[in-house]
Amino acid sequence: MTPDPAAASAPGVLVTGAAEEEVLAAVVVALRRLCAGGAELHLRAPPVLDASVADRAGYSTSFPHLLGAVSRGGAATDLVLTPAACYHVYPLFEGRVLAAPAEVSVLADCHRQEATTERGRLRSFRMFETVRLGGAEDCLAWRDDRLDRLGHWMEALGLPAERRPANDPFWGRPGRLLASAQRADRLKWELSADVADGVRQAVVSVNHHKEHFGAAFGIRTADGEPAHTACLGVGLERLLLALHHAHGPTQERWPTHVRDALGLTRSCTN
Amino acid sequence: MTPDPAAASAPGVLVTGAAEEEVLAAVVVALRRLCAGGAELHLRAPPVLDASVADRAGYSTSFPHLLGAVSRGGAATDLVLTPAACYHVYPLFEGRVLAAPAEVSVLADCHRQEATTERGRLRSFRMFETVRLGGAEDCLAWRDDRLDRLGHWMEALGLPAERRPANDPFWGRPGRLLASAQRADRLKWELSADVADGVRQAVVSVNHHKEHFGAAFGIRTADGEPAHTACLGVGLERLLLALHHAHGPTQERWPTHVRDALGLTRSCTN
Numbered sequence A, B: 001m002t003p004d005p006a007a008a009s010a011p012g013v014l015v016t017g018a019a020e021e022e023v024l025a026a027v028v029v030a031l032r033r034l035c036a037g038g039a040e041l042h043l044r045a046p047p048v049l050d051a052s053v054a055d056r057a058g059y060s061t062s063f064p065h066l067l068g069a070v071s072r073g074g075a076a077t078d079l080v081l082t083p084a085a086c087y088h089v090y091p092l093f094e095g096r097v098l099a100a101p102a103e104v105s106v107l108a109d110c111h112r113q114e115a116t117t118e119r120g121r122l123r124s125f126r127m128f129e130t131v132r133l134g135g136a137e138d139c140l141a142w143r144d145d146r147l148d149r150l151g152h153w154m155e156a157l158g159l160p161a162e163r164r165p166a167n168d169p170f171w172g173r174p175g176r177l178l179a180s181a182q183r184a185d186r187l188k189w190e191l192s193a194d195v196a197d198g199v200r201q202a203v204v205s206v207n208h209h210k211e212h213f214g215a216a217f218g219i220r221t222a223d224g225e226p227a228h229t230a231c232l233g234v235g236l237e238r239l240l241l242a243l244h245h246a247h248g249p250t251q252e253r254w255p256t257h258v259r260d261a262l263g264l265t266r267s268c269t270n
Helices: A018-035 A051-056 A136-156 A172-184 A212-216 A236-247 A256-261 B018-035 B051-056 B136-156 B172-184 B212-216 B236-247 B256-261
Strands: A041-045 A048-050 A069-072 A075-081 A102-111 A124-134 A162-166 A188-196 A199-210 A228-235 A267-269 B041-045 B048-050 B069-072 B075-081 B102-111 B124-134 B162-166 B188-196 B199-210 B228-235 B267-269
Touching (some): A018 A228, A048 A051, A199 A236, B018 B236, B136 B199, B136 B228, B199 B212, B212 B228
Parallel strands (some): A041 A102, B041 B102
Antiparallel strands (some): B162 B188, B199 B228
């Protein structure tokens, strides 16, 4: 009897097999084409991050309840677990003046110490992101374009997604104000899909950060102002769970148009 | 000017670009063919591991100086950073009786809180492993076969490797005894290659663990004895660094036989 990879992991932590990985590799290729056509870099970031980057980006104070830190022998180290893939991108642009908008895609294993473990609520998961850096109008238009593209793509995958304004889970009482402002300004939108009967999770998130990261990392536009940034993020395991829920666990039996949209029907010669 | 992905990371932590990822994806495909032909599962494991698995496997006491733990708000959690990919495999076989030898390949981001950061000494790195579970003779013969195969493969890649008995960096005074015994019994062999002028690092390691993991996880052979296990491990970033050192940073200019051996010359149609 073949062991079940999903059986032995800690809550919110998944081991995956070859069939799942084939789909996820195809998803990443499709997302790069769809959402990062103008990217000058396609990065793969590690699961750990310089703690000072998380501090400067404000993650440590805004989301202390979610941040996993790396310790050794009970003592803190200089590393945290990567909370979102895009935190590896901003330091690359530190101190730069952007002559034109820049775009970078990045894939990383991310970590959040979630308190619950309902289906799709993972602590360790992969995130594909594309980050846009530029002026305010450019970032806003880019974000809206990517939200449209991703919505159509999920439809093509047979995952009719609910599109809604959202907020990040900022911590504590000041966090509630930040969350309200984020939602009121329509800075964050999510595309949600069912990952199980009655369990709907955000699969896609698009965000306009305004000058938050530009100011934190000294990134400017040609006019000397802090750059604005926007990003799109796709939770790869959540997308996989949504595909399984919609089309069943055996990808060879998924509808042809879904397999086509993922490039699963292409062939390689050696 | 395109930002340099390697520039902004913490010591021993690498962000990689598309060119590097293309090589590493080819390496994993090649390694699965070469070293895991009989595997019933090809797994991809997350960068975090149930801490109790590391405890039961003896890692926490044998390598406390290398083990990274996940904390939140200064308090320990139930997770550690994956110290080696194979720790995700043994729990899958917990309590089983093996009717025949079993083989599983696994790929994971691993973490070790190394004290130094010379070239190739990473804290966060990817490891490809194949694990064999069976009788003592089977595991020993399998390990020696894989050591030969990997030695020939590295030669084909233009990386003439030094083959030498080795030991794990067990901690403290009792650790020195364990290390001596491991070396005297020739349980661990490494294939080392230059990753920079005068810097040689182990790229491949093959190990016979005897009944260590079989006893820890209650895995038995048909005769009721604790199963023996063996594994091979390949450090993917180190292999990449060795390829860069031998053939230069631009893979399109690598010798054709090297690109052939990695399958980089194959083509895909969509």
